[in-house]
Amino acid sequence: MAEHTFLLPDLGEGLVEASVLAWLVAPGDTVERNQPLVEVETAKSAVEIPSPHAGTVARLHAAEGATLAVGAPLVTIDAAAGPDAAAGPGIVGTVPDEEPPARRVRLRPPPE
Amino acid sequence: MTTSAPAARGERDGRADGAAPARPAVLTMQQAINRALAEALAEDPRTLVFGEDVGRLGGVFRVTDGLQRRFGEDRVFDTPLAESGIVGLAVGLAMNGWRPVPELQFDGFAYPAVDQIVNQVARMHYRTRGAAPMPVTLRVPSFGGIRAPEHHGESLEALFAHVPGLKVCAPSSPAEAHQLLLQSVRADDPVVYLEPKARYWERGPVPDDGPAPPVGTSRVVRPGRHATLVAWGAMVHRCLQVARLAAEDGVELEVVDLRWLKPIDADGLAASVARTRRAVVVHEAPLTAGLGAEVAALVQERAFRSLAAPVQRVTGFDVPYPAGPLEPKYLPTVDRVLLAVQRVLEF
Numbered sequence: 001m002a003e004h005t006f007l008l009p010d011l012g013e014g015l016v017e018a019s020v021l022a023w024l025v026a027p028g029d030t031v032e033r034n035q036p037l038v039e040v041e042t043a044k045s046a047v048e049i050p051s052p053h054a055g056t057v058a059r060l061h062a063a064e065g066a067t068l069a070v071g072a073p074l075v076t077i078d079a080a081a082g083p084d085a086a087a088g089p090g091i092v093g094t095v096p097d098e099e100p101p102a103r104r105v106r107l108r109p110p111p112e
Numbered sequence: 113m114t115t116s117a118p119a120a121r122g123e124r125d126g127r128a129d130g131a132a133p134a135r136p137a138v139l140t141m142q143q144a145i146n147r148a149l150a151e152a153l154a155e156d157p158r159t160l161v162f163g164e165d166v167g168r169l170g171g172v173f174r175v176t177d178g179l180q181r182r183f184g185e186d187r188v189f190d191t192p193l194a195e196s197g198i199v200g201l202a203v204g205l206a207m208n209g210w211r212p213v214p215e216l217q218f219d220g221f222a223y224p225a226v227d228q229i230v231n232q233v234a235r236m237h238y239r240t241r242g243a244a245p246m247p248v249t250l251r252v253p254s255f256g257g258i259r260a261p262e263h264h265g266e267s268l269e270a271l272f273a274h275v276p277g278l279k280v281c282a283p284s285s286p287a288e289a290h291q292l293l294l295q296s297v298r299a300d301d302p303v304v305y306l307e308p309k310a311r312y313w314e315r316g317p318v319p320d321d322g323p324a325p326p327v328g329t330s331r332v333v334r335p336g337r338h339a340t341l342v343a344w345g346a347m348v349h350r351c352l353q354v355a356r357l358a359a360e361d362g363v364e365l366e367v368v369d370l371r372w373l374k375p376i377d378a379d380g381l382a383a384s385v386a387r388t389r390r391a392v393v394v395h396e397a398p399l400t401a402g403l404g405a406e407v408a409a410l411v412q413e414r415a416f417r418s419l420a421a422p423v424q425r426v427t428g429f430d431v432p433y434p435a436g437p438l439e440p441k442y443l444p445t446v447d448r449v450l451l452a453v454q455r456v457l458e459f
Contacts, residue, residue, distance in 0.1 A: 013217060014165050014172035092172065092218070093258030093265075096310050101353055105450035109362040110338060110457045 004053050005061075005076045008068045011042050011049075013092050018042045019067040025075075029057045037075055040068075055079040117158040117209030136287075136317040144286035144318045145175050145251075145307065148293035149213065151321055153183045156211060159297060161188045163198055163215030163251075172217060173253060173312055195221050199228035202248045203236065211247045213297055219254040219306075220263030226271075233302045234277035249296040250304045254282070255345050255396050256433045256443055257310025265309075265433040267397030269344070272304045273374040273406070279327065280373040282306040284348035286316040288331075288371060295324050306373075308345035330377035332384065336366035339390035339456050342381065342407050344370040347394045347444065354449045365453065373403055381407065382414035389420040390456035394444050399427040421459030424452040 011018060018040040025037050036048040037057075061073040068074065139147065152159045161179060167190040170177035180188040191198050195216055202212035216222045222229070229250065237245045256265035273280045279301055283289035289307065296303035325331070333348060334355050341351040348369045355365040368384050370376065385391050391411050393404040408423035426444045434442050 014169050016169065093260030093309070095313050096257050101446045103357050103446050103450065105447045105454065107358055107361040107363045107450060107454055107457065 002079050003058060003076055004055075004079050005073050006052055008040075008070050008072050008074045009049075010070050010092075011040070011047055012044045015042045015044065015070065017067055017069050020062050020064050021046060022064055023060060024048070025051075025057050025060075027057050027059060031055065031057060031077065049074070051077065053077045053079040117205075117211070134320070136319040138315055139286050139290075139318045140313055140315050141283070141286045141289045141307070142173055142175050142312045144290040144316075145293055146177060146179070147318065148290045148297075149176065149179060150182065152213065152294060152297040153179065153187060157187075158209060158211045159187070159213060160205060160210055161213045161215070162191050162201070164191060164193055164217045166190065166215050171215070173309070175251075175253075175307075175312075176215070195225035196228050199225040199233060199248075199250065202250070203228060203232045203246065206233075206246045206248050207236070207244050211249075211297065213249045213251060215251045215253075217253065218260075218264045219252050219266035219268055222252055222266075222268055229272070229278070229304075230275050234275045237301070238277060245300045246302045247297075247300045248302045249293070249299075250302065251293075252304060252306050253309050253312075254306035255308045255310060256428075256439055257308070257346050257396075259436050259439050260309070261435050262432070265435075265439070267395065267402075267428070267433075268304070269306060269373045269395075270397060270401060270403045270406075273376075273403060277302065278374065279303045280306065281371060282308060282345040282373060283371070284308070284311065284333070284343075284345060284369045286314060286318050288369070290318045290321075291324050292371065294321060295327065299327065306345060310346040311349060314349070328372045328375035328377055330371055330380040331369045332366060332380075333369045334365070334367040336364035337388055338363050338365060339392060339453055340366045340368055340381075340384045340388045341449070341453075342368045342370060342384075342391060342393040343395065344373060345396070347396060350444060350446070351394055351449065354446050354453070357446060357450065358453060363453065363457070370407070376403075376406065376410060378410045378414050381411050382418075385411055385415040386418045389418055390459075391419070392424045392426060392449065392452045392456060394426045394449055396428050396433075396443055398430045399425060400430050402427055421456040424456055426452045 021039040031051045033054045034050040056078040058076040166176040167180040202214045205212045283292045343351045351367045393407040404425040
């Protein structure tokens with residue numbers, strides 16, 4: 001079992017915070033992946049956040065009524081299976097990496 | 113806000129003659145656009161910036177960060193999530209003498225505003241026989257490369273370049289972003305300004321505001337003699353990568369940043385092809401009826417006798433931009449561009 005702390009994601013486009021309306025799970029509960037964990041409200045709408053992992057709820061990091069910044073810890077889950085990719089908060093999309101691209105094609109220079 | 117715009121201020125260039133040129137600031141493209149917007153707001157009280165989240169939040173990509181604080185809620189403001197309304201507002205403001213710079217938050221959200229863009233912004237000047245110019249600069253974060261979800265990565269340039277009355281440009285670097293935006297805002301015609309999201313984080317020197325090359329001019333960003341790569345937006349960076357790889361093989365590629373997608377610099381293209389005799393045009397948008405076809409047509413019209421090989425196109429595929437991890441397979445890769453270069457070299 002590995003602990004995963006799930007951070008409050010950006011729930012819209014550039015939203016910076018959300019407040020916890022109601023927890024739908026409690027510490028010790030068993031949750032399935034995609035099971036609703038918590039209802040939060042943003043400047044745009046109220047939404048249910050699904051669990052990114054299957055496992056056991058270890059800790060809730062915010063009380064009902066509290067306002068959380070995007071990126072703040074929301075809930076820690078003891079994952080039942082292998083680790084999922086960590087879901088980080090952020091903008092819509094990802095900053096592109098600037099690694100030089102790998103090539104396979106070689107050119108033959110034209111005759112002078 | 114009053115209903116009619118205040119009079120323009122006088123001269124915009126307040127720099128003292130003879131001042132020693134300072135080293136240009138190094139900014140990200142986001143910061144360069146932010147600076148251009150601030151300069152546009154400062155130089156003309158008729159300029160207005162508005163859109164979804166551009167005010168209090170400062171923009172999803174931080175492009176309008178701090179502008180509302182600096183220029184006030186009457187000049188930099190948030191709108192409802194209604195793109196047709198955002199552009200419609202720009203039409204009414206422009207008719208009353210303002211110079212609107214609306215933002216459509218993502219390229220995919222330009223589609224709900226197409227009616228206002230095509231039916232109103234593009235043809236109001238024409239319809240009114242010149243009585244109602246539309247000095248509107250429509251900023252659209254555009255193109256792919258950030259593995260965004262659906263509707264957050266689209267190439268609109270061929271669509272808007274096809275509409276009579278619109279000018280279209282796309283910067284490739286922080287310096288270009290700054291200069292092209294100021295030029296767009298100062299133009300009395302509507303300009304669709306397509307910001308390459310994938311290059312927002314690129315840092316580069318941004319010279320101070322100054323004389324800019326005329327609307328509709330391209331720029332040779334790397335000289336070469338064996339073939340010309342033509343691109344715009346983020347694909348200029350890709351073509352520069354390809355040119356560096358080709359140089360390892362002894363092939364010297366010229367890279368032309370088109371900058372303006374309407375009007376297209378046909379003379380500049382012809383001049384480059386006269387030097388290199390071969391051209392490859394690279395864009396992210398799907399192949400069919402993309403702007404690459406227009407570039408190829410212009411090159412063969414203007415430089416047919418210079419050409420040693422048919423113009424090649426390296427583009428996205430005729431599918432929507434794939435979301436997430438498949439996107440790099442869709443965008444032109446260095447190998448796909450290199451293969452096209454090999455085809456024009458060996459024709």
